[in-house]
Amino acid sequence: RVTADSAMRLSAVYSCVRVLSETFAVLPFRLYQRRSDGSRSLVRDHWLYRLLAKHPNEWQTPFEWREMMMGHLALRGNAFNVIVANGAGVIEQLLPIHPDRIKIEVMDSGNYRYLVTQQDGTTQPYARGDIWHIRGLSSDGIIGLNPIQIAADVLGLGIAAQNYGARFFANDAKPGGWIEMPGKFADEETKQTFKESWAKSQSGANHGKTAILELGMKYHELALNNSDAQFLESRKFSRSEIASIYRVPPHKIGDLDRATFSNIEQQSLEFVMDTMTPWAERWESSIETFLLFDSDELEVEFDFANLLRGDSQARATYYNKRFSMGSMSPNDIRIRAGEQPIPEGNKYFIPANMISLSAAGQPQAKKGVRRDE
Secondary structure, three states: OOOHHHHOOOHHHHHHHHHHHHHHHOOOEEEEEEOOOOOEEEOOOOHHHHHHHOOOOOOOOHHHHHHHHHHHHHHHOEEEEEEEEOOOOOEEEEEEEOHHHEEEEEOOOOOEEEEEEOOOOOEEEEOHHHEEEEEOOEOOOOOEOOHHHHOHHHHHHHHHHHHHHHHHHHOOOOOOEEEEOOOOOOOHHHHHHHHHHHHHHOOHHHOOOOOOOOOOOEEEEOOOOOOOOOHHHHHHHHHHHHHHHOOOOHHHHOOOOOOOHHHHHHHHHHHHHHHHHHHHHHHHHHHHHHOOOHHHOEEEEEOOOHHHOOOHHHHHHHHHHHHHOOOOOHHHHHHHOOOOOOOOOOOOOOOOOOOOHHHOOOOOOOOOOOOOO
């Protein structure tokens, strides 16, 4: 039986969950106020920013809390938090609950509630509004699908191959064999006694020592090896399948068989756009829908800028182009690079030989001569 806990013993599953959890946990949390002109301003003095960027609860850092929640989503398809709010409706803490301790009860009215198993074994009901529930892919809109249960056959194959490898190498990478005897044992008890004696003489500290056979017995070693059993091929196939389930590039979990200098950068970009962006959007929409008031008119965003920075040469080219078109000032660039702004660094520049589209085809003033003269 494959469970989330047993699946984590597979290095590929553990690596995929770590990649998803840690990558999401490092994304900076941004809270914006939309202005009337369409621009946005950062908000840092709001309770939601303090909650998700500073102190989600009394004992966890924001990184630890988000890493745990993302791990719950990756392994069980759901993440739950008890909402602790004050009388004004301001959320003061988000207390995580392990998904295995929660059951959802659909009532006759069509509404549902959460039944949480406490430490003492009792069950405590929570109304829908008292639990913040982040769902993965769902078939009914109430509970997220468990990816481990869906992929149980693939994961079971991986676990079986891993257990076989452990047994194989525990036996000094030598398969078993069989003993040929010209006659037969006097009775079943004598046969069993011989089997126990043989096992004792060839196991533990005696493993690999010279065996002495009597009564014309011959030992035959099995010719089956790892190549015959396609052990390595099975392990590679399992890693590839697990990476595809979580949509994680193979090189992220240490599989470099098909990695090259030219495709790793593209795969990393696809990982951000095709894997992490949907997860971030799932979080953002859930936060805005279930934690914010409709009247707040705030926008939530997890910033991917650091994941898309590229190497120093690529960043220099990007900044140069933005500076040349007048969309970034020297101080904008210095702040992005983690450096202190400089005096007179807030000015924006454009090439002197460029004009606006509205001025194209219009007579231009001569240098030093006013247009109205």
